Amino acid sequence: xxTETVTVATPAQGQGTEWRSIPQIAVVFGLVxxxxxxxxxxxxxxxxxxTAFMFFLSIGLGSLFLVLVHHLFDAGWSAPIRRYLEHLSxxxxxxxxxxxxxxxxxxxxxxxxxxxxPHEDHALHAxxxxxxxxxxxxxxxxxxxxxxxxxxxxxxxxxQQDKSGTADFEGKLVFFEKFMAGFSRxxxxxxxxxDNQQVMCTRMMRIHAGYGVALFAFSLTLGCILWxxxxxxxxxxxxxxxxxxxGSVWLSISTAWIIGRILKARGHLPxxxxxxxxxxxxxxxAFTVFYAYIHFSQYFLxxxxxxxxxxxxxxxxxxxxxxxxGVALIVGHFVxxxxxxxxxxxxxxxKLMVPIFVWVVLMHYMDMMxxxxxxxxxxxxxxxxxxxxxxxxxxxALAMIFIRNLFDHPVCPLRDPRMGEALEQH
Amino acid sequence: MxxxxxxxxxxxxxxxxxxxxxxxxxxxxxxxxxxxxxPVHGMDDAMGLDNAKVGWFTFFGGITGLTVGMLxxxxxxxxxxxxxxxxxxxxxxxxxxxxxxEMTILLGAFGxxxxxxxxxxxxxxxxxxxxxxxxAAVTDDKFFVVIECExxxxxxxxxxxxxxxxxxxxxxxxxxxx
Numbered sequence: 001x002x003t004e005t006v007t008v009a010t011p012a013q014g015q016g017t018e019w020r021s022i023p024q025i026a027v028v029f030g031l032v033x034x035x036x037x038x039x040x041x042x043x044x045x046x047x048x049x050x051t052a053f054m055f056f057l058s059i060g061l062g063s064l065f066l067v068l069v070h071h072l073f074d075a076g077w078s079a080p081i082r083r084y085l086e087h088l089s090x091x092x093x094x095x096x097x098x099x100x101x102x103x104x105x106x107x108x109x110x111x112x113x114x115x116x117x118p119h120e121d122h123a124l125h126a127x128x129x130x131x132x133x134x135x136x137x138x139x140x141x142x143x144x145x146x147x148x149x150x151x152x153x154x155x156x157x158x159x160q161q162d163k164s165g166t167a168d169f170e171g172k173l174v175f176f177e178k179f180m181a182g183f184s185r186x187x188x189x190x191x192x193x194x195d196n197q198q199v200m201c202t203r204m205m206r207i208h209a210g211y212g213v214a215l216f217a218f219s220l221t222l223g224c225i226l227w228x229x230x231x232x233x234x235x236x237x238x239x240x241x242x243x244x245x246x247g248s249v250w251l252s253i254s255t256a257w258i259i260g261r262i263l264k265a266r267g268h269l270p271x272x273x274x275x276x277x278x279x280x281x282x283x284x285x286a287f288t289v290f291y292a293y294i295h296f297s298q299y300f301l302x303x304x305x306x307x308x309x310x311x312x313x314x315x316x317x318x319x320x321x322x323x324x325x326g327v328a329l330i331v332g333h334f335v336x337x338x339x340x341x342x343x344x345x346x347x348x349x350x351k352l353m354v355p356i357f358v359w360v361v362l363m364h365y366m367d368m369m370x371x372x373x374x375x376x377x378x379x380x381x382x383x384x385x386x387x388x389x390x391x392x393x394x395x396x397a398l399a400m401i402f403i404r405n406l407f408d409h410p411v412c413p414l415r416d417p418r419m420g421e422a423l424e425q426h
Numbered sequence: 427m428x429x430x431x432x433x434x435x436x437x438x439x440x441x442x443x444x445x446x447x448x449x450x451x452x453x454x455x456x457x458x459x460x461x462x463x464x465p466v467h468g469m470d471d472a473m474g475l476d477n478a479k480v481g482w483f484t485f486f487g488g489i490t491g492l493t494v495g496m497l498x499x500x501x502x503x504x505x506x507x508x509x510x511x512x513x514x515x516x517x518x519x520x521x522x523x524x525x526x527x528e529m530t531i532l533l534g535a536f537g538x539x540x541x542x543x544x545x546x547x548x549x550x551x552x553x554x555x556x557x558x559x560x561x562a563a564v565t566d567d568k569f570f571v572v573i574e575c576e577x578x579x580x581x582x583x584x585x586x587x588x589x590x591x592x593x594x595x596x597x598x599x600x601x602x603x604x
Contacts, residue, residue: 296523303520306513342485344477 020403026396033389041384043376046106048386049394051372053099054228055251055365056394058244060096061220062252063088064151065245068216071154071209076421077279080271080412081260086155087405088252088259091398093148099394100144103227104137111136112375113233123234123309131233136226143223150212153177157204162414164197171197173204180207198415220245228368231375235313239298246291247333247367253284254360257353268411271423274348281347284356288341292334317370321380325370333363365391431554431602432574433585434561435594440466443569446592447472450571453588457577461561461570480541487537488530495526554602561600568595 037045063085070078070085108114114133118125129135153174163169173181184190184203221241229240237243257280263269302310317326337356346352369381413419437443440462447460451474460466460473496519503509504517514521543549555561555572564570571592573585589597 300520300523304512304514342481344481 023396023399023403026392027400030389030391030393030396033385034393037384037386037389041386042106043109044384045386045390046103046109047372047376048384049106049390050103050110050227051365051368051387052390052394053096053103054224054244054368054372055391056099056398057092057096057223058248058251058364058368059255059398060089060092060147060151061216061223061245062248062250063256064092064147064216065213065249066252066256067151067154068209068213071206072213074206074418076418077275079416079418079422080269081256081276081280082416083158083409083411083413084259084263084269084402084406085256086151086158087402087409088255089151090155090405091402092151093144095398095401097144097148099397100140104140107133107136111230111233113230127233130226131230136230139222139226143219143226146215146219150208150215153208154205154212157201157208158413159409161198161201161205161416162410164201164415169197171200177204177207180204198417202417217241217245220248228371231372232313232316234309236310237298237302237313239294239301243291243294243298246287246294247364250284250287250291251360251364253280253287254353254357256280257284258357261350261353263411271412271419273423275422277348277353278344281341281353284360285338285341285347288334288337292330292338295329295333316374316378319374319378319380322370322374325366325381329363329367329370332359333367337363428601428603430575430582431600432572433582433589434555434558434573434598434600435571435589435592436560436563436596436598437569437571437592437594438567440569442593443571444469444472446571446589446594449588449592450573453579455573455577455579457574457580459572461555461564461572463564463567463569478545480538480545483537483541483544484534485537487540488534490537491529491531491533492526494533495529496522498529499525554600557603558598558600560596560598572600 034045034049037048066078066085067082067089069075070082103110113121113124113131114136116124118128118132124131130139157171160169160171164171181200181204184207190203221244224241224244228244229235229237257277260269260272260276260280264272299314302314316322337359340352340356341347373381435446437446443460443462444466447469450458451472460469462469499522500517503522508516510516560568561570571589571594573580573589575582579585586597
């Protein structure tokens with residue numbers, strides 16, 4: 001690892017800030033629609049809110065994954081985009097945790113199993129260890145605490161690295177970080193000097209990424225089982241966690257591309273070049289294929305085995321106009337973006353990638369609807385004002401927090417040892 | 427009888443050849459190439475190269491594979507030897523997909539390979555550059571620009587002057603001995 005420092009000038013602040021009021025307007029509109037939706041039909045509101053929540057949870061978790069992967073692969077190209085991905089992932093705690101509170105209160109209206117007696121329902125009885133109210137609430141809280149620990153420690157060391165070598169550097173090891181740092185130094189024989197603060201920060205981030213990626217996989221799977229799959233508690237699929245993961249990272253990559261483009265165009269992140277956009281575009285294509293592979297596998301195995309305990313989930317989603325949503329997922333979630341993203345040069349142009357981003361947002365939202373809504377709308381999707389309201393409310397609030405965090409700190413990691421590589425190759 | 431094949435210029439560093447490639451590209455040559463001991467980042471842009479066309483061969487190879495795979499399974503299971511397995515329909519895109527998908531990849535790969543051969547005009551058993559003694563150093567530490575005499579913009583004096591203007595270590599005419 002090279003330890004050379006790349007000092008990067010902070011761009012001028014305060015230019016082109018007029019667009020920053022959009023999230024505030026979204027929050028106000030969203031809140032009004034949500035209150036109306038809540039009074040009008042509590043259950044519809046609960047389901048709409050859950051759909052929007054799962055949608056935005058995707059961005060938090062997907063960004064966390066991109067940060068973890070950056071450290072695991074010791075990547076150079078993604079160094080300049082890391083900071084805003086860290087901010088996106090830090091939305092998981094406490095903000096998405098706060099956004100989860102209404103779901104906690106409305107859980108009785110969302111999850112039918114909460115009304116059932118496990119002694120009268122075999123499927124619930126078999127899963128009672130997880131699907132009981134105290135466990136559901138405890139696990140939900142624990143998940144947000146775990147994500148909070150992981151995302152905030154990753155960002156803490158990243159921000160400390162900016163200050164390494166200066167008097168502002170704190171770099172405090174907390175809880176078992178001390179143990180992990182000691183292990184790294186004594187047993188693995190890795191250099192872990194406190195006096196080389198820059199390297200120490202990178203090592204801490206990498207240690208968090210190492211166990212973090214396993215923690216991420218289990219916690220994401222548990223989260224989407226608890227909050228989305230348990231709407232039909234009888235269903236089981238080992239693909240479900242991967243399925244939500246694939247869609248989440250897909251959405252996050254597209255979001256990262258767009259945020260990067262905006263920050264570059266506005267002059268906040270001049271360090272971004274063709275290399276970053278090209279790699280993000282390539283990953284978007286890869287995850288388009290990965291999602292299709294995962295979702296097809298889930299469907300194919302269930303279709304082939306034809307066991308009623310599993311097939312009912314897809315049978316529900318082939319009734320009425322849900323059939324068209326399923327077909328639209330095949331065409332819209334896979335075929336169209338796949339063909340559109342095949343060309344190398346397309347992945348670099350706003351002309352393609354901005355419409356693709358809008359399309360990805362629509363498709364992922366439709367995917368979330370496909371998972372959540374058939375329970376209360378068995379005949380087909382029926383859009384409600386609460387859908388738009390809760391999407392605007394959560395999205396607007398998260399955008400406000402993200403923008404505030406982004407400009408409170410350097411937009412680009414200042415002393416990342418890999419930054420030189422990222423700036424060299426473009 | 428031997429005739430002129432190409433004019434080659436030799437450089438010592440990637441930076442030199444990068445600058446030379448930009449000049450040759452700006453002069454509007456078409457039948458020319460750059461040979462280096464290792465990949466040089468940014469050379470494609472310096473040479474003004476577009477994306478390789480080989481992707482189209484892959485794409486149409488893949489489409490052919492998907493179609494052929496689906497039709498093959500349809501013919502075998504529905505037409506030629508219809509037998510009900512596991513209560514499933516005689517033909518369904520779902521069970522046919524994994525195999526058709528493998529066919530997509532297979533013919534896509536054949537497309538890439540074939541397309542690469544066609545576009546590179548391979549196989550070719552001999553190239554006049556290979557018997558040039560100095561050119562052998564390209565596998566070690568030298569960098570070469572090669573401008574073929576068949577290039578429409580080629581003119582011996584003009585081209586040689588152009589290359590001399592790029593500050594090479596050495597310029598040489600390569601003969602095609604036949």
